[in-house]
Amino acid sequence: MTEYKFTTPIGDEARNLRMGDVLYLTGTVVTARDAGHRRALELLNRGEKLPVDLHGLAVYHMGPIVRKIGDEWKVYSAGPTTSARLEAYEAEFLEKTGARIVVGKGGMGAKTAEACKRLGTAYAIYTGGAGALAAKAIRRVRGVEWLDLGSPEAMWVLEVEDFGPLTVIIDPEGRNLYDETRTRIKPNLLEAYKMMGVPF
Amino acid sequence: MLCPEGRGVITEGVDLRGPAFHAVSLFSHEPRDHQLGAILQTRTNLGRNRIFQPMTRQHMGPRNVEETITNEASRLVSTAAIYLPEDVKRALRNAQEHETSELAKKVFGSMLRNLEVAEAEGRPSCQDTGTVIFYVKAGDKFPYLGILERALRNATIKATADVPLRPNSVNIFTGKNSGNNTGESIPWIEWELVPGSDTAEVTVVLKGGGSEGPSIGKVIPPAEGMKGVYKLVLDDIFEQGPKPCPPVVVGVGLGPTVDIAMKLAKKSLLIDIGQRNPDAEISKIETSLLEAINKLGWGPHGVGGSTTALDVHIEAVNRHPASFAVGVATACWEDRKSTMRIDPEGKVEFLTHQFLNRRNA
Numbered sequence: 001m002t003e004y005k006f007t008t009p010i011g012d013e014a015r016n017l018r019m020g021d022v023l024y025l026t027g028t029v030v031t032a033r034d035a036g037h038r039r040a041l042e043l044l045n046r047g048e049k050l051p052v053d054l055h056g057l058a059v060y061h062m063g064p065i066v067r068k069i070g071d072e073w074k075v076y077s078a079g080p081t082t083s084a085r086l087e088a089y090e091a092e093f094l095e096k097t098g099a100r101i102v103v104g105k106g107g108m109g110a111k112t113a114e115a116c117k118r119l120g121t122a123y124a125i126y127t128g129g130a131g132a133l134a135a136k137a138i139r140r141v142r143g144v145e146w147l148d149l150g151s152p153e154a155m156w157v158l159e160v161e162d163f164g165p166l167t168v169i170i171d172p173e174g175r176n177l178y179d180e181t182r183t184r185i186k187p188n189l190l191e192a193y194k195m196m197g198v199p200f
Numbered sequence: 201m202l203c204p205e206g207r208g209v210i211t212e213g214v215d216l217r218g219p220a221f222h223a224v225s226l227f228s229h230e231p232r233d234h235q236l237g238a239i240l241q242t243r244t245n246l247g248r249n250r251i252f253q254p255m256t257r258q259h260m261g262p263r264n265v266e267e268t269i270t271n272e273a274s275r276l277v278s279t280a281a282i283y284l285p286e287d288v289k290r291a292l293r294n295a296q297e298h299e300t301s302e303l304a305k306k307v308f309g310s311m312l313r314n315l316e317v318a319e320a321e322g323r324p325s326c327q328d329t330g331t332v333i334f335y336v337k338a339g340d341k342f343p344y345l346g347i348l349e350r351a352l353r354n355a356t357i358k359a360t361a362d363v364p365l366r367p368n369s370v371n372i373f374t375g376k377n378s379g380n381n382t383g384e385s386i387p388w389i390e391w392e393l394v395p396g397s398d399t400a401e402v403t404v405v406l407k408g409g410g411s412e413g414p415s416i417g418k419v420i421p422p423a424e425g426m427k428g429v430y431k432l433v434l435d436d437i438f439e440q441g442p443k444p445c446p447p448v449v450v451g452v453g454l455g456p457t458v459d460i461a462m463k464l465a466k467k468s469l470l471i472d473i474g475q476r477n478p479d480a481e482i483s484k485i486e487t488s489l490l491e492a493i494n495k496l497g498w499g500p501h502g503v504g505g506s507t508t509a510l511d512v513h514i515e516a517v518n519r520h521p522a523s524f525a526v527g528v529a530t531a532c533w534e535d536r537k538s539t540m541r542i543d544p545e546g547k548v549e550f551l552t553h554q555f556l557n558r559r560n561a
Contacts, residue, residue: 001303020303020503045512065327065366076364077318077327082410082443106410106443107502127307127532128410128445128501131312131327152366165306167503167519181504185497191436192492195428 005162009056010100017168018036019177024051024164025101028142029058033081037089044096051145052145052157054097061086061104063152065131073141073146075158079131080105085124090123091115107169107178115173121189124166137163240458266347272540272548273355273402276554277332277349278363280404280538281324284315285552288510288535289470295500295507304505311500311533314391322363326534329365330406332356332387335470339397343544348400349389352390355382356387368409390467392491403470403539410531411444417458422524429454429526430489436528437509438495442502445532449473450493450512453527465527468513477514486512500533510535 001020006013008027017023030052032040040050045125059081064146065076083104086093091111107129116122127136139158145155169177181199193200247432282290296308318325334352338345359365360381369383381387414436420428433452453464476483490512499505499551520523539551550556554555 022303022306027231041497045366063327063366065324065364066330069362073532077324077329077366078484079327081328082413084443105445105501107441125442125501126311127314128324129408129532131320132321132325133310133314135323135327136321149212165482167307167308167501178502181498181502182441185438185504188495189434191433192438192495194433195432195492196427196488198427198431198434 002040013098014122015120015172017171018173019168019175021168023166023168024123025058026160026161029060029160030054031060031156032060033061033063033153035149036155037040037086037093041089054099056100058101058103059099062133064156066151067102074094075135075138075141077131078134078138079129080126082106094119094121113170113176114168114175116172120172121170122168123170125166126166137161204486223477243377254521265344266351268546269351273352274358276540279553280536281329281363281365282318282322284534285537291473299505304499306367307479307503308499322360324363327366328408329524330408331368331404332381333407334387334389335403336389336400337392337394339394342400352387352389352436356382370553373495374514379450398504398544400542402456404536406536414440414444414530416528417462419523419525432526435529436490441475441498443523444530446498447500447507447533447549448530449510449535451529452514454516455525456523458525461525461527462516465529467531468515468530471513478498482514482516486514515538
């Protein structure tokens with residue numbers, strides 16, 4: 001377990017990450033959930049530009065609790081949402097946006113792992129449920145796009161400082177900590193059956 | 201009762217006269233300017249104190265009782281979003297101590313740190329503040345049965361604006377978000393009648409979306425019996441792995457039909473962590489099933505570790521000879537629940553978060 005501190009824009013230093021490593025991010029993180037991924041891909045596939053250039057940035061699977069006070073947005077809680085829902089979009093999203101780190105929770109699948117390997121990107125988790133702590137790492141809301149999608153689905157452009165600890169789950173070699181853990185602990189399931197007298 | 205134009209404004213953050221405005225304006229004996237002033241004050245005054253202002257009760261008439269119950273229930277909901285109950289915090293600290301993996305310890309570290317930040321700053325501990333569900337045990341002699349549902353609904357609207365909570369109530373068909381955590385039958389209320397009692401006990405659960413994934417309602421062949429139950433639970437928790445934000449609390453309900461089993465499973469999640477079923481046999485099963493689940497090795501958020509579940513609760517009722525129904529439900533590590541009791545005079549005592557009572561004294 002190595003600890004890294006990255007500042008955006010992130011370049012090829014992302015290739016050093018290995019599953020199980022711990023990462024802290026400083027700089028710009030952009031949120032995208034289901035509707036955000038869909039809209040981004042629609043625009044890019046029509047040859048249009050995104051409102052924010054995501055090259056070297058981190059994309060965060062998150063729908064915050066926010067409120068506008070005067071001209072400023074205040075983020076109250078900002079923990080990750082379940083990334084599995086974004087599996088259908090993420091590989092294409094990474095390829096077409098140039099984002100370098102994906103942050104979410106719960107893990108992602110083989111298509112994303114393949115993209116991480118091909119593009120030298122990584123998928124990391126922020127502690128699910130730690131919304132208050134995450135909000136504390138957000139220095140400022142730099143902007144918000146696509147509010148018509150509703151606040152959780154909008155694209156929030158966040159300035160963060162030492163956002164973490166993030167745990168690398170899929171690394172730029174395409175290895176997936178959750179998949180490997182599942183394989184490694186499979187014998188434990190049989191052991192647990194035995195403890196409860198379940199025939200198998 | 202709700203103004204349609206008030207919907208959705210919290211998320212957009214545009215109109216300060218959001219759902220809270222409409223919630224408070226229910227009590228039409230108060231001047232409107234005063235209400236708006238109070239809301240503006242609430243919204244600019246971030247910090248732990250703002251939701252814990254005690255109610256004054258000099259003139260407790262029926263109308264004031266509804267106002268009191270609404271306000272106190274709103275504090276109940278707000279508190280659940282910000283403060284985990286002691287039993288859950290204790291279990292998490294305990295789990296961190298017993299982890300041997302450095303990574304698992306680190307993950308528990310951010311969970312506990314998150315709770316400190318939430319409490320110190322009055323922020324929702326998780327941004328998914330869940331579906332608002334109330335479990336009400338009401339005595340048949342409780343004098344305010346008729347107003348409770350309305351009070352709990354308005355309390356939800358008020359807490360959504362005050363904390364704020366994330367609006368999580370969307371229409372099944374259109375996906376439209378109501379903006380204030382209410383909607384068709386939402387907040388959901390589970391009623392239980394208690395004969396002979398003149399009080400009501402209200403528990404709020406803020407049920408996050410992620411930890412609904414492992415829910416199962418299934419009829420197993422009676423021949424499989426408890427072995428079938430164990431396999432169902434172990435396979436489920438193994439399969440779901442990191443997704444429901446482990447360590448989870450597992451509720452298992454057993455009975456004649458799936459709806460009964462599921463209801464028992466869900467209600468068992470209200471039981472304190474570490475509290476065993478009074479039936480010695482079931483209690484033993486709870487302990488060994490917890491041990492077996494923790495043998496799986498997923499650990500906190502699936503990074504590998506010795507705590508995949510904080511506890512297992514089993515509730516069983518008699519079944520049909522031909523039907524063995526099993527319900528499995530989980531709560532994420534932020535097992536957010538909070539309970540208050542309303543007495544026949546309309547006075548409220550907080551049971552799980554007793555520090556709220558001190559401010560009432």
